[in-house]
Each structure stands twice: as C-alpha cells, then as structure tokens.
Amino acid sequence: MKMTLFEELKWRGLIDNVTSPDLEQKLNEGGMTFYIGTDPTADSMHIGHFSSLLTAKRLADHGHHPLMLVGGATGFIGDPKASGERNMLTKEVLEHNYEALHAQISKVFGFEMVNNLDWTKDITIIDFLRDYGKFFNVSYMINKETVKRRLESGISYTEFSYMILQSLDFLHLYETKHCTLQLGGQDQWGNITSGLELIRKKHGADVECYGLTMPLITKADGTKFGKTESGTVWLDPKKTSPYEMYQFLVNAEDAKVVEYLKRLTFLDKEEIERLEECVKNEPHLREAQKVLGREVVTFLHGSDAYETALKITNALFRGNIRELSADEQRDALSSMEKVQVSEAMDLASTLVSAKIASSKREAREWIKSGSIQINGEKVQDETRVIDASSALVDDMILIKRGKRNYYVLTFA
Secondary structure (H helix, E strand, C coil), X not given: CCCCHHHHHHHCCCCCEECXXXXXXXXXXXXXXXXXXXXXXXXXXXXXXXXXXXXHHHHHHCCCEXXXXXXXXXXXXXXXXXXXXXXXXXXXXXXXXXXXXXXXXXXXXCCXXXXXXXXXXCCCHHHHHHHHHHHCCHHHHHCCHHHHCCCCCCCCHHHHCHHHHHHHHHHHHHHXXXXXXXXXXXXXXXXXXXXXXXXXXXXCCCCCCEEEEECXXXXXXXXXXXXXXXXXXXXXXXXXXXXXXHHHHHCCCHHHHHHHHHHHCCCCHHHXXXXXXXXXXXXXXXXXXXXXXXXXXXXXXXXXXXXXXXXHHHHHHHCCHHHXXXXXXXXXXXXXCEEEECCCEEHHHHHHHCCCCCCHHHHXXXXXXXXXXXXXXXXXXXXXXXXXXXXXXXXXXXXXXXXXXXXXXXXC
C-alpha cells in the first residue's frame, strides 16, 4: 500500500516536530503554499542544506507550492548561533551571495524566489517597534532555545531581534501569498513558532498556519554532515566538483548511509531496504554508498557529470590516471592532500622529504617491491630524479603507494 506524503516524510526521518496534528491531513491533501528560508552567508548552498531543499521538492511534487526565501534583510543581522556573535557581512558581499543563491536554487529546484529585503527595507525603527516589537514579550523571547543558549555568554540586541524579523517574514508571506506553512531545521523551532504567534495576534487565534521542523543531518559522531578536512561540500560545482562530491558520498559511513539514502534521494522504500541488506551482508562492496553518490550527483549536476566522476574514480583505482583529460586529471588531484618539496632529488629522497616514507631504507623497499607509482606509472628505479618537469598536470605530481595511498607533490 502506497504511503501518504506525511507517512513517507516520517519514514524518511524528515519530521522532527509539527506545530499541530492537523498538519498531517493538510500535507496529504496538497495545495498549501509554504516557504523555506536561508540567509545569504555564502555564495552557494552546501550539502547540509540539500536534505531541506529536497523536502521542499517532495512537497512540491505532491501539489504544494514552494517559496524559497533568501534573506537579503536577515543576512545583515545573522541568526544567533551557539558559538557567539556572527561577523557582519558587507552589503556588497550579501548582494553577491544573494544573486548566486538565487541563480543556483532557481536552476536546480525551480522554486519561486522571494527576498525579505523587499518588505523590510522601508520599515522605520518606530514602525518596527510599534507594529511588530509590541507583540513580542521579552520573557517569551529569552526562553526560546536559540536565545537561551546565548544568554550566559552574551547576545547583542541585533541578534536578539532576529526572531522578530523572521516572524515578520512569515506574517508578510501569509498576508501577500497566503503562505500557511514554514519549513525549517530543528534549530528554527523558536523562530517558526514566534512567526505563528505574530500571525495569530494580528489575524486571530483561529488562523490555520503551521510549522514543520526537520532533524539536522549529521555524521555518526554527531558532528555536521558536509564538513571535510578540506572544508565544506558545496552544491556549486565550481566550489566542489561533482567528482569531489561523489567521493564524499561514496565514503559515507555504513552506520549512516541508509539514513542518507532516505533523506537525500527519491529512491523508494523497496530499493532502500534492498540497499540496507547490502550494507548488512556485503558492506565491503559499498553498493549503498555508490548508489547514494550516483543519485545525488546526477540530481544536482546531471548524468554527464556523474559519468565523469565515475570515470575519474575508476581511473584512479586502476592506476590509469593518464587515460583522463587534463581537466579530469586536475579535478582528480585538486582534492588530494598536497605535499611541498623544495628541490629536485632522486625518488627515494623525495619520498623521505615528503614524509611519505620514514627512511631511505623504507623508501627503497617500497620502490624495489613495485609499490610506488608516479603519475600512474610503476617506478622501480630509486635514482630517478623527481623535479618540476615530472608534473602530470599544472605543477602537480601524483605519487601512489600501494592500493589506496595517494599524495600530490608540488615544488615550493
């Protein structure tokens, strides 16, 4: 029996909390206008945002109308974060980020875009305090989780006011577009319920408006999903290539990959349960991770980008890096750890200088046994000189030790 939309969202682990049990029927019926928001703190969304955006797409596919709010106004303020005050972004940076996010979200998801700067830029401080601030009780505000966790360390009035600005968004979209639902991460519960309260105080307690929060997506240790040693995994292919994204997803932990398949793909229950069995019975094949990589990269960047990511992956695995084009080689090497060496020297000395080998004796043993490849070619001559002319592409030299250890050498 086919699941209802609400049942599917629950099964996929996409519902943390709802403001009313009545929302279940409303979601199943379709026809709601809803919004999801983000502030332009960067010029690309990242993989951590992807689950929320896909949830909005699931609702859209069920007959609901999505509004994507990029906070040109709230971006000037900054949502209170647990670690302390945010750095203020300049008007120029915010405008650049807004335009980039607008283009990215429109292209990938096709949502109707709105900017809260449009309806807040002309509000005077007197209007703000009289028309909106009057409806917010300070005792109520300081008990919201986003504010409460900052009270000991301190919070500026600027960030304290963020809740009112976000509430104003919900009110404005309700009044102008009959938006009756706000989606957000679980950390947005306080801001969402404050918006509902403002709407009810302005339009009556019987107004049918709702909030739905989604669990934050994390790694097995509870840390943020989408952060790597080299930085954030972005949705913009210029910031994180499809190959880099594919590698990130293929390396997903066995303990979390089924959750990611539910939240980051449109695969049905039967297929995901099949892949769950693969994780249990044949984890070494990493079929679930490969399917996750395929689905996400194809959705975001298209089938050609996925095929290129797979081609690079297979070339590296087989040691056939020279089969790739210069652009593909550059893509393959850019995400690897870089090691600088200061001068040309023989291979054994290079391995020691780059801290790949702990001693010349160890380096010679690896070279003699055929464990060392330079740019995809097995090298067994320890006296071979490694210099700038040895580069595979640009100034990068690829050294492979054994089956899985890759190093990229550059000359200082």
